[in-house]
Amino acid sequence: MSTSTHGAGASAPAPAAERVDPTASWRGSRPRGGRNGVGTPGPSVWLAVPALLFFAFFAIIPLLGVVVLSFMQWDGLGTPVFIGADNWIRVLADPVAQNGLKLTLLLTVATLAIQMPISILLGVFMAGTQKYRAFLSVLYFLPLLFSAAAVGIAFKALMDPNFGLGRAFGLDWLNKDWLGRPGLAMPALLFVICWCFIPFHSLLYQGAARQIPVTLYEAAKIDGAGRISTFFHITLPQLRNTIITSSTLQIVGTLTSFDLIFIMTGGGPGDATRVMPLDMYLRGFRAYDMGAASVVGVVIAVLGLLISFLLNTLSGNTKMDSQMEGA
Amino acid sequence: MKTREMPNVLGGFLGWFYLAITIVPIYYIVVTSIRPRSSYYSDNPLSIPTSPTLSAYREVLAADFLSYFTNSVIVTVVSVAVVVFLSLLAAYVIVRNRSTLTRRMFDLLLLGIAIPLQGVIIPVYYLIVEMGLYDTLWAIILPSIGFAIPLTVLILVNFLRDVPGELFESMRLDGASDWKMLWTLVVPLSKPAIITVAIYDALNVWNGFLFPLILTQSSDKRVLPLSLWAFQGSFTVNVPAVLAAVVLSVLPILAAYAVGRRQLVAGLTAGFSK
Numbered sequence: 001m002s003t004s005t006h007g008a009g010a011s012a013p014a015p016a017a018e019r020v021d022p023t024a025s026w027r028g029s030r031p032r033g034g035r036n037g038v039g040t041p042g043p044s045v046w047l048a049v050p051a052l053l054f055f056a057f058f059a060i061i062p063l064l065g066v067v068v069l070s071f072m073q074w075d076g077l078g079t080p081v082f083i084g085a086d087n088w089i090r091v092l093a094d095p096v097a098q099n100g101l102k103l104t105l106l107l108t109v110a111t112l113a114i115q116m117p118i119s120i121l122l123g124v125f126m127a128g129t130q131k132y133r134a135f136l137s138v139l140y141f142l143p144l145l146f147s148a149a150a151v152g153i154a155f156k157a158l159m160d161p162n163f164g165l166g167r168a169f170g171l172d173w174l175n176k177d178w179l180g181r182p183g184l185a186m187p188a189l190l191f192v193i194c195w196c197f198i199p200f201h202s203l204l205y206q207g208a209a210r211q212i213p214v215t216l217y218e219a220a221k222i223d224g225a226g227r228i229s230t231f232f233h234i235t236l237p238q239l240r241n242t243i244i245t246s247s248t249l250q251i252v253g254t255l256t257s258f259d260l261i262f263i264m265t266g267g268g269p270g271d272a273t274r275v276m277p278l279d280m281y282l283r284g285f286r287a288y289d290m291g292a293a294s295v296v297g298v299v300i301a302v303l304g305l306l307i308s309f310l311l312n313t314l315s316g317n318t319k320m321d322s323q324m325e326g327a
Numbered sequence: 328m329k330t331r332e333m334p335n336v337l338g339g340f341l342g343w344f345y346l347a348i349t350i351v352p353i354y355y356i357v358v359t360s361i362r363p364r365s366s367y368y369s370d371n372p373l374s375i376p377t378s379p380t381l382s383a384y385r386e387v388l389a390a391d392f393l394s395y396f397t398n399s400v401i402v403t404v405v406s407v408a409v410v411v412f413l414s415l416l417a418a419y420v421i422v423r424n425r426s427t428l429t430r431r432m433f434d435l436l437l438l439g440i441a442i443p444l445q446g447v448i449i450p451v452y453y454l455i456v457e458m459g460l461y462d463t464l465w466a467i468i469l470p471s472i473g474f475a476i477p478l479t480v481l482i483l484v485n486f487l488r489d490v491p492g493e494l495f496e497s498m499r500l501d502g503a504s505d506w507k508m509l510w511t512l513v514v515p516l517s518k519p520a521i522i523t524v525a526i527y528d529a530l531n532v533w534n535g536f537l538f539p540l541i542l543t544q545s546s547d548k549r550v551l552p553l554s555l556w557a558f559q560g561s562f563t564v565n566v567p568a569v570l571a572a573v574v575l576s577v578l579p580i581l582a583a584y585a586v587g588r589r590q591l592v593a594g595l596t597a598g599f600s601k
Contacts, residue, residue: 042424058473065450301446
């Protein structure tokens with residue numbers, strides 16, 4: 001890469017981290033913006049129309065469409081026919097769908113409980129200035145480069161009951177049919193999901209931890225606070241907003257996690273890992289019951305939107321909040 | 328987090344331990360991909376192969392891998408180019424045209440960030456079929472563009488807001504058109520943000536699985552993540568070949584990571600970090 005790009009890169013991360021805080025710039029620029037806009041005419045609104053059309057056509061219309069389709073009967077080929085609330089009644093009473101909701105909730109709570117503490121610790125650890133930590137950080141991020149398909153395939157081979165991990169370490173208890181046994185498949189998936197996403201969340205915490213003013217730590221040191229006490233009384237409270245952002249992304253991410261599970265277990269064995277997105281896929285694109293699949297889709301979409309709004313309103317300082325302000 | 332008197336032994340230990348968790352699976356992928364197929368069943372999975380071979384790679388390349396690779400490149404390049412261009416236009420309008428209409432547009436786009444694509448995939452499938460685009464590369468490209476636009480616009484808007492308004496005003500007074508301002512002012516000034524957001528979008532499209540899975544079918548329209556899944560189905564007894572395909576699929580991104588690690592890391596968390 002040319003030196004000019006390198007120069008841009010060297011200066012990019014720190015300012016970029018501030019820049020992408022939407023609320024700050026939104027709040028900051030509003031009063032200023034009012035004055036700026038007066039002097040000369042702004043650009044034509046038409047320039048924004050193509051982006052808006054694309055987005056409306058492929059995101060907003062489908063959001064409404066999934067609600068409409070949930071009241072229709074459609075096999076994916078012919079014309080959808082309106083059948084009222086039949087799909088809803090059928091799906092809500094279906095133990096498989098209920099199981100899907102239960103598994104999704106379970107997975108969400110479990111990923112949050114495992115990923116959050118590890119990514120906070122790892123992020124704070126990586127924010128340290130020691131050379132070896134910078135070196136470790138470079139390697140920690142490697143999982144982020146792999147597609148979910150690649151990760152799923154690799155772990156499927158690693159979790160092979162005969163030629164996988166157990167054999168590698170000579171540990172018999174690892175020689176299990178991790179993905180083939182109902183009780184083991186979910187914990188195995190949980191491990192792989194965490195392996196995939198902890199680096200991303202650590203990255204968020206690393207960025208946030210680096211912005212904590214050094215003076216806070218110096219003051220704590222003068223007061224004689226130990227490392228653990230400093231972590232709980234300074235670092236954690238300072239990471240509050242990042243914790244909310246990261247949790248939102250984790251919850252919505254787990255709610256919608258499909259690729260990894262699809263590749264590794266396909267929802268099985270039996271229905272042991274048939275979480276909601278898998279349930280939707282199997283109903284729609286395997287059983288060609290698009291109406292029932294749309295019911296599950298609506299539940300996923302509504303839960304996803306609700307959680308995003310709720311957590312962002314609670315935080316009072318993130319993306320959705322700027323939207324509230326803008327309205 | 329300045330250096331303390333006493334080194335953080337526990338932290339260091341956990342740091343190295345987590346490194347092992349990260350690296351072992353990646354190391355496994357690489358060594359297995361160069362392990363002869365015959366010794367896959369007899370060797371220790373983590374041992375360095377005594378007679379490493381690239382035959383797994385040859386098998387993968389012979390199985391149309393390059394055409395899947397090309398499809399992925401086409402889909403990624405076209406999607407990212409369109410997303411960044413259209414989003415830049417929109418961001419320019421949102422920042423510089425302060426009418427109620429543009430504000431409403433921005434509100435709508437912000438709502439879009441929270442729409443989970445998994446929840447609305449069935450209507451997307453319906454639209455693509457109705458448009459006669461099912462099983463074409465456009466079936467992947469168009470929805471990828473639609474779903475990437477909200478966050479891309481948001482990041483560009485936040486960046487462009489920091490550009491002093493006087494620059495735009497004085498150019499406008501000199502009689503510059505929207506188009507000229509875009510190319511001589513907006514594009515050059517927002518270059519760092521464009522790079523960051525393009526990397527983020529490119530990674531998402533390159534690694535995307537659901538759109539290709541649902542909206543394409545035939546093998547000549549297959550993109551890389553989908554081809555990995557297909558390889559896994561057809562090479563069930565040839566694990567080295569499947570993992571060689573995994574290595575090949577990640578190579579371009581790994582190369583990007585080696586060259587522009589900072590931009591890539593900034594791109595990964597674009598829009599989420601504070």
